[in-house]
Amino acid sequence: MSLLELRSLSVTFSTPSGFVKAASDVAMSLEEHETLAIVGETGCGKSVIANAIMRLLPENASITGSVIYRGMDLLKLSEREMARIRGREISIIFQNPSAAFNPVHRILDQISEPLLIHLGISKHSAIDEAEGILCALGLNGAGRLYPFQLSGGMNQRAMIACSSILRPRLLIADEPTKGLDHGMVNAALELIRSVRDESGASLILITHDLDVALSSSDRIAVMYCGEIVEMGKTEDVLGDPAHPYTEALRESMPDRGFRPIPGNTPSMVSPPAGCRFHPRCAFKMNICSRERPPLNNSCERSVRCWRCI
Amino acid sequence: MREIREVLEVYLRAQNVSKVYHEGLLFRRERCVLRDVTVEIEEGHTLGLFGPSGSGKTTLARILAGLEHPSSGDVIFSGRYLRNLRSQEYTAFRRSVQMVFQDPESSLNPMKTIGRSLREVLDLLKIPRDKQSRIMMDALEGVGLSGEVLCRFPRQLSGGQNQRIALARALLLDPRILILDEPTASLDVSVQAQILNLLKDIQRRRGIGYLYISHHPAVMRFMSDSVCELHTGRVVFTGPVEKWVPRAVGSLDSMHIPVDART
Amino acid sequence: MSCNISAPKRSPRYIPGALIFLTFLLMAVLAPYIAPHDPWKRYEPYLGPSWIHPLGTNDMGNDILSEIIFGSRVSLSVGLGSAIISTLIGTIIGASAGYFRGWVDDMLMGITDIFLMIPQIPLVIVVAAFLKPSPIMITLIMGLLWWPSLARIVRSRVLQVREMAFVGAARVIGFSDRHIILTDVLPNTIHVIMPKFMLTVASAMIAEASLSFLGLGDPNAKSWGMIINFAFSRGGFLNGYWWWYMPPGICITLSVLSLVSMSLLLERDQVSEHVTS
Numbered sequence: 117m118s119l120l121e122l123r124s125l126s127v128t129f130s131t132p133s134g135f136v137k138a139a140s141d142v143a144m145s146l147e148e149h150e151t152l153a154i155v156g157e158t159g160c161g162k163s164v165i166a167n168a169i170m171r172l173l174p175e176n177a178s179i180t181g182s183v184i185y186r187g188m189d190l191l192k193l194s195e196r197e198m199a200r201i202r203g204r205e206i207s208i209i210f211q212n213p214s215a216a217f218n219p220v221h222r223i224l225d226q227i228s229e230p231l232l233i234h235l236g237i238s239k240h241s242a243i244d245e246a247e248g249i250l251c252a253l254g255l256n257g258a259g260r261l262y263p264f265q266l267s268g269g270m271n272q273r274a275m276i277a278c279s280s281i282l283r284p285r286l287l288i289a290d291e292p293t294k295g296l297d298h299g300m301v302n303a304a305l306e307l308i309r310s311v312r313d314e315s316g317a318s319l320i321l322i323t324h325d326l327d328v329a330l331s332s333s334d335r336i337a338v339m340y341c342g343e344i345v346e347m348g349k350t351e352d353v354l355g356d357p358a359h360p361y362t363e364a365l366r367e368s369m370p371d372r373g374f375r376p377i378p379g380n381t382p383s384m385v386s387p388p389a390g391c392r393f394h395p396r397c398a399f400k401m402n403i404c405s406r407e408r409p410p411l412n413n414s415c416e417r418s419v420r421c422w423r424c425i
Numbered sequence: 426m427r428e429i430r431e432v433l434e435v436y437l438r439a440q441n442v443s444k445v446y447h448e449g450l451l452f453r454r455e456r457c458v459l460r461d462v463t464v465e466i467e468e469g470h471t472l473g474l475f476g477p478s479g480s481g482k483t484t485l486a487r488i489l490a491g492l493e494h495p496s497s498g499d500v501i502f503s504g505r506y507l508r509n510l511r512s513q514e515y516t517a518f519r520r521s522v523q524m525v526f527q528d529p530e531s532s533l534n535p536m537k538t539i540g541r542s543l544r545e546v547l548d549l550l551k552i553p554r555d556k557q558s559r560i561m562m563d564a565l566e567g568v569g570l571s572g573e574v575l576c577r578f579p580r581q582l583s584g585g586q587n588q589r590i591a592l593a594r595a596l597l598l599d600p601r602i603l604i605l606d607e608p609t610a611s612l613d614v615s616v617q618a619q620i621l622n623l624l625k626d627i628q629r630r631r632g633i634g635y636l637y638i639s640h641h642p643a644v645m646r647f648m649s650d651s652v653c654e655l656h657t658g659r660v661v662f663t664g665p666v667e668k669w670v671p672r673a674v675g676s677l678d679s680m681h682i683p684v685d686a687r688t
Numbered sequence: 689m690s691c692n693i694s695a696p697k698r699s700p701r702y703i704p705g706a707l708i709f710l711t712f713l714l715m716a717v718l719a720p721y722i723a724p725h726d727p728w729k730r731y732e733p734y735l736g737p738s739w740i741h742p743l744g745t746n747d748m749g750n751d752i753l754s755e756i757i758f759g760s761r762v763s764l765s766v767g768l769g770s771a772i773i774s775t776l777i778g779t780i781i782g783a784s785a786g787y788f789r790g791w792v793d794d795m796l797m798g799i800t801d802i803f804l805m806i807p808q809i810p811l812v813i814v815v816a817a818f819l820k821p822s823p824i825m826i827t828l829i830m831g832l833l834w835w836p837s838l839a840r841i842v843r844s845r846v847l848q849v850r851e852m853a854f855v856g857a858a859r860v861i862g863f864s865d866r867h868i869i870l871t872d873v874l875p876n877t878i879h880v881i882m883p884k885f886m887l888t889v890a891s892a893m894i895a896e897a898s899l900s901f902l903g904l905g906d907p908n909a910k911s912w913g914m915i916i917n918f919a920f921s922r923g924g925f926l927n928g929y930w931w932w933y934m935p936p937g938i939c940i941t942l943s944v945l946s947l948v949s950m951s952l953l954l955e956r957d958q959v960s961e962h963v964t965s
Contacts, residue, residue, distance in 0.1 A: 157613040157615055157616070158583070158584065158612075158613050158616075159583070267479075268478070294611075295610075295611070297477045297478050297640045298640050298641040298642065299477055299640070299671075300477075324613045324614060325614060326614070364615070365614075365615055368614055368615040368617075368618035368619075369614055369618075370614075370641070370643030370644060370647065371643060373647070374617070374618040374621050374622060374647055375618060375622075376615065376618040376619035376622055377615050377618075377619070380583070380585075380586075381583065487856075490856075490860050491860070492856055492859060492860065516862065519860070519861070519862035520862065522860070523860055523861070524856070524857065524860045525857075526853035526856060526857060527853070528853050531852040531853045531854055532853040532854055532857060533854050533857075534854045534858075534871075534872050534875070534876070535854075535876065536875040536876055537871070537875075545863070545867075545871070546861055549861065549862065549863060591853075591857065594857070594861070595857070595860075595861070598861060598862075
């Protein structure tokens with residue numbers, strides 16, 4: 117049985133300008149010890165999925181479908197049961213570590229807090245354990261400092277320590293490399309990978325950078341405009357993209373010479389009819405603007421495109 | 426003002442520029458952000474400025490754009506010292522050197538419509554009202570946008586669109602030198618590809634000189650003719666991009682812990 | 689080319705406060721047309737409420753309802769006037785200090801700190817006691833004393849705004865400092881000025897009422913506070929003439945409450961806007 121399974125998950129936000137369909141009909145599954153990358157452009161709904169799994173969406177969101185974690189539907193749990201899952205079973209690494217920490221508390225106190233709340237151990241031993249994990253991540257002595265005294269990279273380490281201190285079975289990293297210097301990206305990924313391997317957790321890696329996905333994930337899901345357009349083994353999908361969007365995204369990467377995708381991302385309030393990528397697609401056919409292609413499943417690769425039927 | 430533009434070749438040089446900040450409330454400490462930096466931007470060429478965060482790239486850009494004064498050293502604009510410019514010459518400098526900033530969320534005033542942000546620049550240039558609409562449409566077309574954005578506010582547009590408008594606004598002044606402070610750092614890779622290609626296209630058409638700031642080696646190679654690499658405020662490399670090998674800056678704690686905290 | 693910009697949607701929670709305040713404002717503007725009698729004309733004194741005099745008459749025989757309607761002019765204009773003066777001074781000083789920084793900042797904030805140290809209400813009382821008290825004098829004194837806290841708030845917001853990229857861009861394009869402060873910096877500071885402005889109106893109205901009640905106001909300008917003072921000193925309280933002292937008290941309370949509620953809502957909306965952006 118998979119560790120986590122999303123079944124036709126849809127998230128809609130009601131805003132003054134209309135209903136924003138942030139995620140429609142998302143289905144994916146994650147095995148134990150597996151890393152799944154979710155890639156796509158800003159606003160394609162990848163962070164919404166992370167927040168839907170953690171049940172951290174704002175009040176104006178309506179969710180349908182189900183999120184099955186080890187046989188439980190997370191969307192049906194009470195808030196108290198969910199609080200027990202957050203941090204202990206599933207934990208999230210946020211994208212802006214300097215803002216995710218409370219600036220008026222010391223790093224050490226914030227990292228040991230999950231231990232106090234979830235395990236109920238004494239303050240003294242919690243601090244000891246937090247100090248241990250900080251040392252293991254190369255932050256000796258930094259625990260006595262406040263978040264604003266650390267650099268962005270060091271806060272990122274502390275954030276990873278805080279998210280993994282309870283050894284969760286599922287780690288979600290939401291754009292962990294955004295805003296970091298190019299030189300630091302690999303170091304941050306290395307750290308996340310080592311934390312994942314050490315605690316035997318599964319990892320959902322949300323990123324817009326295909327290089328990041330390629331270097332650290334087993335499987336990949338490419339999202340466009342709230343839908344999964346292609347999903348499969350990372351090397352297969354990025355090595356030989358089947359969906360025109362994946363192909364175009366790969367071509368815009370630095371090592372491919374920054375060839376841009378024509379056109380703009382469509383509005384999420386009224387997405388294009390039929391295939392949502394058809395206005396920007398180089399291989400457009402007649403059927404593409406009329407009917408929405410299904411997510412076609414064949415030999416470990418799912419593609420949402422009429423050409424691949 | 427005509428004279429400088431037409432007769433001389435326009436260039437912008439920072440010569441032995443240093444910048445020191447004083448910080449601390451009781452015990453004044455000096456923090457040296459730039460030490461003895463010399464760079465030159467010429468028309469039609471792109472100088473790439475590379476370095477990790479905290480290396481002083483943005484400070485150098487702000488000094489070159491005239492937003493801050495160097496603690497020592499000089500900024501030279503087409504043979505004239507920036508601090509000695511008379512007011513008329515200063516206006517010429519202001520028109521000729523423009524800057525596009527990093528953060529697309531705040532690069533335009535959130536309280537003004539796009540149309541108003543563009544129109545006030547044309548008013549400053551004393552362009553008559555009846556010609557303004559035409560010029561604004563052309564400017565937007567030049568950066569791949571249509572006229573319908575004129576009535577929108579910046580928050581109603583995407584980061585990439587805002588950055589295009591900030592670029593169009595700077596280009597309205599017909600600058601000879603454009604300072605680009607990581608304009609794509611917080612954009613998606615696919616949008617980054619669009620903007621980078623747009624910038625190259627504009628340079629081909631208009632022959633503007635760019636100072637392109639980035640921490641991404643691949644972006645640097647794609648954009649620049651020559652590269653200047655900064656490290657903790659010092660120049661560690663200058664030369665053509667072909668000969669450039671970025672220094673390895675691969676550790677998460679490559680940045681300093683504050684001195685007073687290291688007890 | 690013109691744009692149709694729809695006004696931002698305000699939540700209906702503003703309606704009660706705005707409605708009450710607008711009613712008082714209309715009452716002040718239209719006083720000569722809606723007041724049943726001339727507030728200085730004498731009728732029979734100490735009359736109870738009746739159809740001719742809905743709130744009765746006072747010791748001099750003046751119609752109390754007409755007094756209250758005309759009194760709104762004094763109370764509101766003192767409140768609004770001193771708030772406008774202090775907001776203007778505070779905004780100019782705070783914006784200049786925050787935008788120019790350096791020695792301008794040091795000097796202006798030094799002056800602000802000196803003003804902040806002055807105990808305000810006692811000073812107003814002392815000045816009002818020594819000078820000939822008139823509504824204009826009270827407005828001026830309060831307006832000139834109450835700007836420092838606003839100046840500090842505006843300065844700290846301007847310090848934030850001036851570091852934003854669009855201010856840098858405006859400076860690089862070559863706009864004058866005046867243009868940048870007026871069109872770029874201040875419109876992005878208005879969210880902190882408006883709630884503070886409304887609170888200042890409210891507290892100026894309360895201060896004026898307290899001064900008048902203490903007998904330090906101008907007896908010829910019958911504000912709501914002055915009416916209560918008359919009721920107190922001329923037997924209205926002792927004899928239980930509630931129609932004399934209750935209505936002006938209710939007017940003061942309602943107008944202050946409406947201002948405070950709008951101010952709080954503005955502040956809260958601003959917080960939620962910041963969170964979403």
